[in-house]
Amino acid sequence: MSRAELRIKVENLVENVKSLCRFSQKPIIAVVKADAYGVGAMQVCSVLEGLKEVSAFAVACVEEGIELRKAGTKKKILVLGGVLKGEERAFVEYALTPVVSHREHLKVLEGIDIPIQVKYDTGMGRLGFLEELVKDRRVEGVLSHLSSPLDEDHSRLQIERFQRITKHYQNLKYVHMESSAGVIYHIPFTTHIRIGLALYGEKPMQNYPVELKPVLELRAKLLSVKTLPTGFPVSYSKSYITDKPTRVGVVAFGYADGLMKSLSGKANLFYRGKPLRILGNITMDMSMVDLTNTDAKVGDWVEIVGQNQSFTDLAKLAGTIPYELMTNLSSRIRRVVL
Template identity: 35%
Template sequence: MIIDRLFAEIDLKALINNYMLLKELSHGKDIYAVVKADAYGHGSVPCSLALEEAGCNHFAVTVLKEAIELREAGVKGEILVFGKTDSRNIDLINRYGITQTVDSYDYALALNLQNTSINVQINIDTGMSRLGIMLHKEEDLENVFQEVYKISRLKNLKITGMYSHFTSADSDIDYTNKQKHLFDKLLEKLKKEEIDYGKAHLKNSGGIIEIDDVKYDISRAGIALYGYPPVPTKQDFLPVMSLYSKVIAIRNIDVGDGVSYGRTYIASEKMKVATIAIGYADGYMRILSNNDYFFYKGYKLQVLGRVCMGLTMVDVTGVDIHEGDFVEIFGKNKSLEDMAKRAHTITYELLTNMSKPRVDRVFIK
């Protein structure tokens, strides 16, 4: 079917460029390509296959369903599930050769009781208060060690990794170092007691850029992989997704005419208005009403009035633009970071919004 509305152009060369930069920053060590939520809206299967061809051997997702989708599409590398799979699905974890995160001895025990061998990684909560064995202070070290030790004795589970997650790698280096210290202490103790924890990993995109510590075996990168490093960096990360939508109508309006629901925009002069095929049902947030622009051949086309479910109007006065032309919503010429500020959100949310089925994808190799 011919694309007749909205599409995300996914530049796989940019993705590989970003992967290589992250590997360089990691002194050649591999990274888990975090491809959860359909690769942050970029399409997890094509992105993972392209990354695998470029040498990536590790992938991470949130739920088992996402992991199975990758395996069935031919991804051969390790696939780590961050979330908590129901223990009754253990045969699927085993059949598809997936690595499951465990966040407590109780959950590990429930998996072990199913009598099926699987690989697991242990999540240590050093500050997120989300998932993982709690290690918020040094006094907890002995208890955490005992919990890990008990997991290591479960005969059906092979521990292939241990990880923790930074809360503020992009904003608070002191707290990041505190988390790192706790995690390092645990690794030290496990080593001393000769408990095999497999690969250790801690750094996300922000951590890879901010913390140059070669001790860890691997890191996990999401947002930087897609071209948006969350902290300033000298490296040339490139946006992978550019979003375009079609002009589907153009009209001239008079002084006093309103635009869109509620008439929150009233023309104070004669104007030319274009209707663009994108709205909040496509992931283009309603909070951007009267507060964003689209890019077209060097022009910034101001959004006029409220964003509708599938349509948004922009000012094209004096612009040589026609029905059927495409405008850029964000990407190579229009900053997603800027748009995230206007929408009071983060690049992550705007990108994952684009996993809606109404958004077509075009992959550039």
């Protein structure tokens, strides 16, 4: 039993994978770092592991890779976040593929006979070699990252730089640069696309050319329902005062669960398709909503994300990006695979 659930629609997740592959004509490296963007890496990988369209998984650090291996993941796992001293044994023991982006990473891996992939910084200013070519018999792949996919001029410049780099390599198994948004460029010389957000049905841009189905439903239960009189304060700092007798519900979901406090007074939750205004400040574990003209009762589910709004919709109201909302989802939210 749980007070809050993130429900994962497997059928739609699989369909999104197939749609992305059809559009790009390339297999997917599924990005499941940060607990699959908060969705649940174990649950997501258990579904994607059996799909021929998914060639590999990508995580941020060794610890995430180890967790997936212990959970039974068999496919290739790339560790995107570099290599630190002391991690070399884990790469061997758990058959993880390091992505090297600095000479120090290569030093750590000296004498270790495992496949490696090399990252190049073509205009992100984060991880990656600039113009220094890595000549190493262990190199099986090269990659880069588009910093601003909506900026076509900069993206084209990055693609050109990356293509010049790839020409110095032969017999690569993996060449990848396209992200969820980056698939719009149909880069002809890459072998894979590296996808995170779009897998989960969240569109990285308006007019996205790939038809995506919603994968996630986030909901929480009502803890209390009562009618407050006119002039009654609601939440911390008396941040809302009722202007008439108001039926107020307390939802078991707050900023500790991932509903950002900045959404106070801006966002709606939903009950059977009816929008419920959030009243006053969102608190750590609870949010208050206006239940006027509903028959909602204690124990009923209230929708936070689902049929009526996406993480992208909430992110716009919060002045952020859906990645931040999703990765802040609490571990106390039960992940349910449908």
